[in-house]
Amino acid sequence: MFNLDYSWLADPVYQGWLIRGTLTTIELAFASSAISFVIGLFGALALTLRIAWLDAFIELFVEVFRNTPPLLQMLFFYFTLSTIGLRVTDPATGVSVPLLSAFACALISLSLFGGALCIEAFRSGLDSLPRAVTEAARSLGYSRWQRFRRIEAPIASRICLPALTNIMTNQFKTTSQASVITVPELMYYAGQIYNDTFRTAEVMILVLFIYVSLVSLLSWGMVRIERALAFPGYGRAH
Amino acid sequence: MNRSDVLIELDQVNKSFGAFQVLKGISLSVKDGEAVCIIGPSGSGKSTILRCINGLIPIDSGSIRVGTHAVHKMKTEKEMRPLRHQVSMVFQQYNLFPHRTALQNVMMAPIQVLGHDPKEVEVRARRLLAKVRLSEKADSYPGQLSGGQQQRVAIARALAMEPQVILFDEVTAALDPETVKEVLTAIRELVDEGLTCILVTHEMKFAREVADRVCFTDHGRIVESGPPAQIFDAPQDPRTREFLGQVL
Ligand SMILES: Nc1ncnc2c1ncn2[C@@H]1O[C@H](COP(=O)(O)OP(=O)(O)O)[C@@H](O)[C@H]1O
Ligand SMILES: [Mg+2]
Numbered sequence: 001m002f003n004l005d006y007s008w009l010a011d012p013v014y015q016g017w018l019i020r021g022t023l024t025t026i027e028l029a030f031a032s033s034a035i036s037f038v039i040g041l042f043g044a045l046a047l048t049l050r051i052a053w054l055d056a057f058i059e060l061f062v063e064v065f066r067n068t069p070p071l072l073q074m075l076f077f078y079f080t081l082s083t084i085g086l087r088v089t090d091p092a093t094g095v096s097v098p099l100l101s102a103f104a105c106a107l108i109s110l111s112l113f114g115g116a117l118c119i120e121a122f123r124s125g126l127d128s129l130p131r132a133v134t135e136a137a138r139s140l141g142y143s144r145w146q147r148f149r150r151i152e153a154p155i156a157s158r159i160c161l162p163a164l165t166n167i168m169t170n171q172f173k174t175t176s177q178a179s180v181i182t183v184p185e186l187m188y189y190a191g192q193i194y195n196d197t198f199r200t201a202e203v204m205i206l207v208l209f210i211y212v213s214l215v216s217l218l219s220w221g222m223v224r225i226e227r228a229l230a231f232p233g234y235g236r237a238h
Numbered sequence: 239m240n241r242s243d244v245l246i247e248l249d250q251v252n253k254s255f256g257a258f259q260v261l262k263g264i265s266l267s268v269k270d271g272e273a274v275c276i277i278g279p280s281g282s283g284k285s286t287i288l289r290c291i292n293g294l295i296p297i298d299s300g301s302i303r304v305g306t307h308a309v310h311k312m313k314t315e316k317e318m319r320p321l322r323h324q325v326s327m328v329f330q331q332y333n334l335f336p337h338r339t340a341l342q343n344v345m346m347a348p349i350q351v352l353g354h355d356p357k358e359v360e361v362r363a364r365r366l367l368a369k370v371r372l373s374e375k376a377d378s379y380p381g382q383l384s385g386g387q388q389q390r391v392a393i394a395r396a397l398a399m400e401p402q403v404i405l406f407d408e409v410t411a412a413l414d415p416e417t418v419k420e421v422l423t424a425i426r427e428l429v430d431e432g433l434t435c436i437l438v439t440h441e442m443k444f445a446r447e448v449a450d451r452v453c454f455t456d457h458g459r460i461v462e463s464g465p466p467a468q469i470f471d472a473p474q475d476p477r478t479r480e481f482l483g484q485v486l
Contacts, residue, residue, distance in 0.1 A: 130331075130332035131332075132329045132330070132331060132332040132333055133332055133333075133335065133336075135289075135294055135327075135329060136327075136329060136333050136334075136335070136392075137335075138294055138315070138322075139292055139294060139322060139325075139326065139327040140322065140326075140346075140347035140351060140395075140399065141318075141319045141322035141323060141347060141351040141352070141399075142347070142350070142351055143315055143316065143319075144315060146350060146351070150346070150350055151335055151337075154337050155335070155336060155337055158337065231336045231337050231379055231380075231381055232378075232379040232381055232382050233378075233379055233380070233381025233382035233383075234336045234337075234379070234380075234381040
């Protein structure tokens with residue numbers, strides 16, 4: 001246990017895998033977070049329209065994605081979208097190939113999962129807006145959309161920023177499950193390396209360290225953003 | 239009374255929330271330049287009257303006219319825009335947009351809603367902040383201002399829309415006693431300048447001093463209305479007498 005052997009780390013092939021895997025993880029995490037954010041914003045906006053069928057649809061979406069394991073979601077998207085469903089025939093070779101790459105499937109899956117959580121976060125952010133803020137905007141003649149864009153969304157985003165940080169942190173960790181559908185991210189390459197070297201403990205410790213560093217960096221960044229976006233004095237009693 | 243002078247006219251306005259009838263045949267007319275105070279117990283429908291006047295809440299029956307606008311016929315927010323330009327409102331609290339400075343709060347709607355020239359709006363906004371004696375707070379955020387200062391910014395913001403009428407809904411009710419006066423002073427100046435105002439207030443002394451007319455509401459009805467001297471010194475209705483007995 002205490003005889004850790006990291007000599008394999010000197011191999012440029014493994015170094016390359018770790019770097020590529022880490023970059024793919026970051027890419028997947030950020031891209032899916034960004035899409036989740038947009039889904040959350042528009043989902044919450046749609047809910048404010050109070051259209052019964054739309055509410056029911058969004059409600060169902062949120063329930064399904066929030067209450068099922070992301071791994072299952074990923075496998076589902078991989079097998080339905082890429083294997084069973086959408087395939088195209090490569091004109092050059094005549095071979096039927098999946099339209100969407102494993103990465104695309106993971107991205108879609110994570111984005112929908114995160115989007116469901118973001119809808120919840122934005123909804124509670126919008127709910128916590130003082131009624132007078134919305135009424136003031138209406139009484140100043142702001143239209144539905146202007147009100148959302150200029151007033152409600154900026155304030156609600158600020159209010160739910162801590163929740164978004166949580167969602168993003170989770171998203172980062174959940175990307176590791178994409179290895180199961182062969183997305184070449186950090187976990188995937190980690191598996192490749194220990195299959196090659198049989199240095200399971202060493203590889204896992206290193207990967208653990210990489211995840212801790214990345215997520216800490218992310219949290220630090222989000223705290224900085226929270227500070228930068230804080231409304232001076234907001235929430236202070238007077 | 240010359241009819242053309244009437245700026246706001248409510249006729250037999252009814253409004254229910256579910257099974258609960260909040261307004262029971264409210265009729266009220268306000269002339270151009272008049273200051274009307276609405277007093278009455280909590281829950282008697284005062285805020286609802288104001289919200290109906292600028293179309294924030296649709297009414298069930300009756301009619302509301304503001305200038306040339308038939309408010310009761312307006313269905314969409316878009317139709318209400320010209321009305322919102324004409325009627326501004328200041329609320330009890332949490333009026334201001336917390337993510338914008340005092341100056342930006344005043345400038346936002348004229349630029350974003352009315353499409354006025356930003357340079358011209360800034361000049362106007364600074365003049366209005368000076369009017370409510372807050373020039374030095376232009377760059378402060380609402381969270382950095384006292385309640386009284388926030389309300390004065392809210393008044394400046396309402397004025398920036400260049401409205402014909404301002405509705406004040408208990409704007410001093412959430413304030414510390416020492417800041418109430420600065421807000422009332424700001425309002426009094428507007429009334430003196432001849433801006434048409436409808437004020438819901440619990441400040442009876444203020445109502446007596448500034449109002450041309452006082453309306454007393456109880457359980458969704460205007461029970462009694464008249465010049466302040468009449469309402470405060472010789473109330474006719476026992477409910478008015480009881481209410482004034484409690485608050486004076
Ligand atoms: N949006 C609403 N939904 C249901 N009930 C409401 C709503 N707004 C006001 N009410 C009720 O209507 C009554 C009158 O309210 P309001 O006009 O705010 O009274 P006031 O301003 O005189 O205190 C109250 O009993 C209040 O609970
Ligand atoms: Mg009220």
